[in-house]
Amino acid sequence: METQVFVQRRKALKISQVKLCQGICTQATLSKFESNRRVPALSILSKLCVRLGMTVDDLYQGESTAVELQTKLDAIERELMVENYQGVLKRLAKIDAKQIDALNSKMQLCYLRGIVNALINRQPDDILFDFSQILNDLDEKHQTIFTQLAFLGSGIMYDRHQQQKQASFYFDKVYQYIRLNQHTALGDENQYYLRVLTLIFFTAEFYTAQQNYRRSNWLIEAGLKICCDERVTYYLPRIKFLAAQNAINLRHDATEIQQLLDETLAFARINRNEVVQVKLAALKCQFKQQCSN
Template identity: 55%
Template sequence: MDIARFVERRKSLHISQVRMCEGICTQSTLSKFESGGHVPSLKILSKLCARIGLSIDDLNESNKISANQLKTNLDSLERNLVMENYQCVLKGLSKIDEQQLDSILLKMQFYYLRGLMGALINQPPEEVLYDFSQILNDLDETHETIFTQLVYVGSGVMYNRLKQTDRANFYFKKVHAFIRNVLKDEKLYFNGSSSTVVGEQNIGVLITW
């Protein structure tokens, strides 16, 4: 991530750190980011970038080609996971250097895939939960992206395979509640004819699962 570009833009606009983070985050959070110590959550980073007329993609511009390739690779691994081609997924994940994942979204996709893969092949729970915690406790700490819901699915799968039904149901119920909230009106969704736009949006959500 090109943090230097972020800092250069802020300074060129003569915006102090105090003014920059006002209403968004603490000055400590901004300072740690600008010094390369810690990337804030997706929500915070988006707001900070917007304040100086940048997008998160702008900060990844210098690594655009490699980022596009990594995205392609991760999407391919996700398809193989759905097809239960686990050996291919394991091999592909092992070739990805986590340090190359500058994009927050790429990091979340990577940790979700590795965590779910671990759950499906019965890897130690601590390894699976470590990957999932990268998303829940750091990358998507406000739980606003689809990856949080995918992590809940993966956690449910892990506990179900461990025969810990109560814990599995705890996570599956979270996902069920999320889906119901997105659909809002199941009759409208299943009829389909009432609103093409709503129908298409909901189908997209279900395909994701």
């Protein structure tokens, strides 16, 4: 949506925001729309356009650009899921945030920037600013999954900075969200189940590090079920790796552990996940050392 077309029309007619929105909406609603922060309800937007002698359709001159930007954001999110963080950074650098009008796409961009910066240990201020945009503005009522992803990213950031109390606060929020929504149908929302897998994996990884294997294993099983139901393999190498790691730490049967290690390697090769393959080599050494003791 080309909000600039709307703004230029209003200014050309020398109509103030106060006058334009009178009897239709608050000035704050109009201001958020003109600054590309939030599109109002269609009924409100239609009335505003009528006062300017235009239609809502006049605002969609750049729709093809919006589709192209969304395609790029989705591709970046897939790169994130296979741990290609350098690729994510390079692609994000080419995205012009000013061209993004759709609220969902704005939240997606903030999430992607925030979480990749958390994962590569960048400055907390930059990370929290992106997540604050989601939590305090774009999804201020906390009704979308992007709120949970912002909680997750905040937890990752605090965990990487060894602030476990703060990290636990956010990971526990995500864990409770997954528990409450485990039986909810995933629906057809774009990439929704992949985002749920993102929540599951990193939260399970945190609990493994905290030796809370009960929660970690519950999350692993939930993740494996989604992978099976949705026929996706993006997260299988990482989830299987966690399962093997937990089994080793809990000293499960050697045959079970070996099977998990083999499955991890197989899925890592299928998905060309070199990061997991490197981690797996170290885990195998740990397992061999445990067996020899």
